[in-house]
Amino acid sequence: xxxxxxxxKPYIPKDTAHEINMKNKKNGTYSNRGMTLEEDLxxxxxxxxxxxxxxxxxxxxxxxxxxxxxxxxxxxVIKEAYFKQASTTDYxxxxxxxxxxxxxxxxxxxxxxxxxxxxxxQIYHMEEVLNHGGICFVxxxxxxxxxxxxxxxxxxxxxxxxxxxxxxxxxxxxEIEQKGHYIPLGFQPRIDYIRIIDTLFYFS
Numbered sequence: 001x002x003x004x005x006x007x008x009k010p011y012i013p014k015d016t017a018h019e020i021n022m023k024n025k026k027n028g029t030y031s032n033r034g035m036t037l038e039e040d041l042x043x044x045x046x047x048x049x050x051x052x053x054x055x056x057x058x059x060x061x062x063x064x065x066x067x068x069x070x071x072x073x074x075x076x077v078i079k080e081a082y083f084k085q086a087s088t089t090d091y092x093x094x095x096x097x098x099x100x101x102x103x104x105x106x107x108x109x110x111x112x113x114x115x116x117x118x119x120x121x122q123i124y125h126m127e128e129v130l131n132h133g134g135i136c137f138v139x140x141x142x143x144x145x146x147x148x149x150x151x152x153x154x155x156x157x158x159x160x161x162x163x164x165x166x167x168x169x170x171x172x173x174x175e176i177e178q179k180g181h182y183i184p185l186g187f188q189p190r191i192d193y194i195r196i197i198d199t200l201f202y203f204s
Contacts, residue, residue: 035146037106037141041091043066046187054194056093056100059079064107089127099134101126102153102193106141112170113140115163123160126153135201136204139183139193140176149180152156 035043038058048054069077089103105117105128118138129136136153151171159171181196 020128024137037104037139037143037191040102040185040190041139044191044193045091045093047126047189048194052097054093054100056095058091072121087120095135095197098201098203099129099132100197101134101136102138103131104139104141106143108143109170110142110144110173110193112172113142113176114170115160116169118156118160119158121156127157130154137195138179141178142173146185147185148185148191150183151176151180152185152200 042058043057045054045058048056071077089101091104092099092101094100102124103118105113107113107117121122126136130153137152138151138156139148140151141148156171160174163169181200183193183196185190
């Protein structure tokens with residue numbers, strides 16, 4: 001089956017990081033794993049769920065089916081499909097009775113984080129989550145430094161508004177360091193963002 005992006009380019013699975021992870025697991029080491037941010041977060045969320053700390057899941061990417069064959073009456077085979085642009089954020093769930101919602105992005109840039117990595121509909125979604133009392137944030141990774149930050153959605157919205165009003169089209173690394181919260185990479189969990197949430201919010 002062929003999957004394509006909305007622009008028609010074929011989707012090619014990125015297996016390299018997964019293969020590195022499997023190899024390192026066999027060798028008993030987790031250093032220099034080459035893991036993507038998504039894989040690190042999925043591993044972290046599995047850790048949280050396994051220990052009944054929080055229930056956080058990655059939302060499935062919506063798919064538009066284009067071509068279907070019916071080789072048998074009782075079976076259908078999808079021959080071609082396209083990944084659709086997600087309308088909300090990547091992750092959501094529940095922690096201590098509070099709704100959690102966040103987006104995860106990474107960049108090769110070393111001095112700033114481009115706002116083009118986000119979409120207007122995601123910004124609207126984050127605003128709605130905040131308006132309804134949910135906990136909303138973004139997790140940003142500077143891949144060349146292997147540095148990860150949690151930035152609360154209210155700060156992201158300010159930077160987005162600045163861009164809309166003609167300001168810079170990125171968030172400087174210095175601004176992220178000032179407004180965000182550094183998450184040191186660990187072993188288990190890999191990206192312990194719940195620890196940051198505990199310091200930012202009061203749970204009765």
